[in-house]
Amino acid sequence: DAKTTQPPSMDCAEGRAANLPCNHSTISGNEYVYWYRQIHSQGPQYIIHGLKNNETNEMASLIITEDRKSSTLILPHATLRDTAVYYCIVRVNDYKLSFGAGTTVTVRA
Amino acid sequence: DAGVIQSPRHEVTEMGQEVTLRCKPISGHDYLFWYRQTMMRGLELLIYFNNNVPIDDSGMPEDRFSAKMPNASFSTLKIQPSEPRDSAVYFCASRKRGGRTDTQYFGPGTRLTVL
Numbered sequence: 001d002a003k004t005t006q007p008p009s010m011d012c013a014e015g016r017a018a019n020l021p022c023n024h025s026t027i028s029g030n031e032y033v034y035w036y037r038q039i040h041s042q043g044p045q046y047i048i049h050g051l052k053n054n055e056t057n058e059m060a061s062l063i064i065t066e067d068r069k070s071s072t073l074i075l076p077h078a079t080l081r082d083t084a085v086y087y088c089i090v091r092v093n094d095y096k097l098s099f100g101a102g103t104t105v106t107v108r109a
Numbered sequence: 110d111a112g113v114i115q116s117p118r119h120e121v122t123e124m125g126q127e128v129t130l131r132c133k134p135i136s137g138h139d140y141l142f143w144y145r146q147t148m149m150r151g152l153e154l155l156i157y158f159n160n161n162v163p164i165d166d167s168g169m170p171e172d173r174f175s176a177k178m179p180n181a182s183f184s185t186l187k188i189q190p191s192e193p194r195d196s197a198v199y200f201c202a203s204r205k206r207g208g209r210t211d212t213q214y215f216g217p218g219t220r221l222t223v224l
Contacts, residue, residue: 034212043113043200043215044152095140096165097213099152 004088009104012082018075020103022088025069031092033064035073036099037084044087044099047073078107111135113216115201121222127189130219133182134203142202142213143176143186152200158184191223 005023012018024033035047048055048062050071055062061074075082087102114133122128134141142157156166161178169176173192178184188195198220202213 038152041218043202043218044213045215046212049212095157096154098154101151 004090004100006086006088006100006103008101009106012075012078012105012107014080014107014109015077018078018082018105018107020073020075020086020088020105021070022073023070024088024090027068027090028092031090033062033068033071034089034091034097035060035062036087036089036097037082038087038102039081039084047086078105080107080109083107113201113203113214115199115216115219117219118217119220119222121224122191123224124192125190126223127187128191128195128221128223130186130199130201130221132184132186132201132216134184134201135205135214136182138203138205138214139181140204140206140213141178141184142204143184144200144202144215145197146200146218147197155186188221191221193223196221196223 032049032051034049036044037047038044048057048060050062050064064071083106085102085104087099089097113135116131139160143155144152145155146152153168155168156176157164158178161181174188176186198218200215200218202215204213
């Protein structure tokens with residue numbers, strides 16, 4: 001599996017967009033980029049995933065660079081409830097997810 | 110839909126005792142996963158089932174751990190005998206293959222403390 005690199009932490013102002021970067025320079029052509037988050041004391045929650053094209057759903061947008069070596073998760077209007085650890089995972093499928101340290105995002109009022 | 114249900118939510122036991130964790134996946138899901146989360150090792154996959162059959166148990170730490178899925182709506186993770194280093198939060202997740210969002214849905218977890 002491709003290794004991912006994420007910043008350990010970041011702060012974001014409530015109501016502003018939060019841009020979470022992820023580097024995955026060794027990604028293979030058939031590997032997807034998955035994003036999950038874990039709010040304190042809860043199980044991880046799926047956010048979004050993509051292969052090549054940018055993706056958007058009701059929770060977030062995923063921007064993948066043309067060379068696929070990095071991506072950015074965008075939370076368009078961060079709320080206090082978005083405070084969580086965000087995990088970027090690269091895999092062929094999500095059968096064997098391997099969660100790294102992730103990025104701890106703190107949304108401040 | 111009630112989501113993935115796990116029981117108990119908290120378990121405190123003494124070293125050497127048998128511990129059984131339970132999971133009810135989302136109805137209609139054909140994959141079930143067991144994870145363990147600790148501060149030191151993060152979130153690790155222990156085992157997963159497809160259509161009630163164990164597919165990959167390479168993450169099970171040792172023979173003290175066993176998992177079963179007797180039917181599509183129930184799975185157990187058993188630790189016998191338990192040790193203090195087994196203290197962790199254990200998550201169950203389920204997944205339905207196919208569709209746009211064929212991803213894993215996690216339960217609330219069982220916090221296990223072995224004294």
